[in-house]
Amino acid sequence: MDEREIIDKLRQMRDEDQSYTDGKILSSVSTKPLxxxxxxxxxxxxxxxxxxxxxxxxxxxxxxxxxxxxxxxxxxxxxxxxxxxxxxxxxxxxxxxxxxxxxxxxxxxxxxxxxxxxxxxxxxxxxxxxxxxxxxxxxxxxxxxxxxxxxxxxxxxxxxxxxxxxxxxxxxxxxxxxxxxxxxxxxxxxxxxxxxxxxxxxxxxxxxxxxxxxxxxxxxxxxxxxxxxxxxxxxxxxxxxxxxxxxxxxxxxxxxxxxxxxxxxxxxxxxxLGMDGYRKIVEKCMENTEFLCNELKKIKVDIVVEPELNVMGIRPQNMENVWKALRDMGWDILMDTQSKSLRIVVMPHVTEKIIREFVRDLGEVI
Ligand SMILES: Cc1ncc(COP(=O)(O)O)c(C=O)c1O
Known part of the structure; x- marks a missing residue:
């Protein structure tokens, strides 16, 4: 394979998987690097x-x-x-x-x-x-x-x-x-x-x-x-x-x-980023976490514990079916068997817009 073929092949393979900027990745503890x-x-x-x-x-x-x-x-x-x-x-x-x-x-x-x-x-x-x-x-x-x-x-x-x-x-x-x-x-x-x-x-x-x-x-x-x-x-x-x-x-x-x-x-x-850069990123992630909590409460979805950090577990009724349906809609979300909940990590790529879309889809599924 020549250089072009290799890069094209890898680019195509990478594009087939999700990217953080698509925004449907709710399970990852990593994000797009700078x-x-x-x-x-x-x-x-x-x-x-x-x-x-x-x-x-x-x-x-x-x-x-x-x-x-x-x-x-x-x-x-x-x-x-x-x-x-x-x-x-x-x-x-x-x-x-x-x-x-x-x-x-x-x-x-x-x-x-x-x-x-x-x-x-x-x-x-x-x-x-x-x-x-x-x-x-x-x-x-x-x-x-x-x-x-x-x-x-x-x-x-x-x-x-x-x-x-x-x-x-x-x-x-x-x-x-x-x-x-x-x-x-x-x-x-x-x-x-x-x-x-x-x-x-x-x-x-x-x-x-x-x-x-x-x-x-x-x-x-x-x-x-x-x-x-x-x-x-x-x-x-x-x-x-x-x-x-x-x-x-x-x-x-x-x-x-x-x-x-x-x-x-x-x-x-x-x-x-420096300390100030991190502080701003953390503030935004926490603000989005609170926004997500409020939106979930509006559609009456239980939150396992009030989040202290930008991670939370939710327990919709019929959880396994809801989980499968969300995954079919392209949402990458994981189920934790110990806390019996669906886990959402509000990383910097999980924006307010994405949260609105997710809650809308979750509401429909329920
Ligand atoms: C609390 C905690 N400790 C350790 C790890 C392991 O980290 P890594 O996957 O980078 O080895 C994780 C991974 O998510 C974690 O959440």
Missing amino acids: DVAIEAYKIFSDTNALDIHVFKNVERLEKEIIEWFGKLLKNKKTAGYITTGGTEANIVALWVAKKLYPGRRKILVPQSAHYSIQRAADLLDLRIEYLPLDRNFKVDISELENRIDKDTLAVVATAGTSALGVVDPIGEINKLCRNIFFHVDAAFGGFVIPFLNNKLRLDFTLENIDSITIDPHKMGLAPIPSGAILFRDESYLNELKTSPDYLPFQTFTLSGSRSGGSIAATWATINY
Whole structure:
């Protein structure tokens, strides 16, 4: 195949799938990346973040991203790296936890946690105890308190659950985690909570938080793949350091080769938007979420819990049939079997116009 044929073929294949700008994608936690990020990716697409002896500037860009997260999380000492996403970041967090508390095996995890935590436990031979949720789908804090014992290695909380965008009571959990590793999976909420003007808190001033997962490729708007694992300080990364025989330096990442393109694109996105840019995007997404809630109430569709972030679950009557009909109309929407609801993520591409169209179609289907 020549170059033209290849590009035409790929263009045609891409056009057959949905695009974010079509706007019928209600299930995705990612969105269309910025042009400047795509350009940045191209410039660094041939670089490998593992090879810091060759690509010193990739290392520098990554360092600046981590410093930016340090400001976001109110801790200058924040240390970490850019992963392939939330899954890798969660695995790395629990890997460090295991290194820090070698004699212990139990991890306490809310039932609503992302499945990557279960993957991590499996890989690291840890024993998960799932914690029940209260009626707001947050972890039952008294149950958590009761279950902490001397075998407890780590507690995991989620700041923005995959199904409903619920934020576990991070402040209260923080108080219970003295001498236990405390990891917060804020893969989704990490780029939302710091920009909300309310009482939700997510930063290292909560003194027992050891690590936080935040994904630039979700509400950070960076292209996939880009996740981040962030630790309170450098000492956590030291737990993972290894000196491969063939490399002239130590490395601490789980993956070997890593895309310098992803790092450049993430750097471009955070510098282009800045804190103010993110604040405006989050405000708009929250405004649209509230608009969607109000429109749904008008057609008497139940909302599982009042959304705290720009994610929500809805429970129309005859849910499975409604779901199928909506999908037939081209709406990309997913059903969550645990909360028994249809999940909507109000990403920046889900505009007020799209919401009106969706509610109109939902009303018709019902
Ligand atoms: C709360 C949470 N954690 C972790 C992940 C995993 O992220 P990734 O798909 O980037 O590995 C997700 C994905 O949606 C998530 O919602």
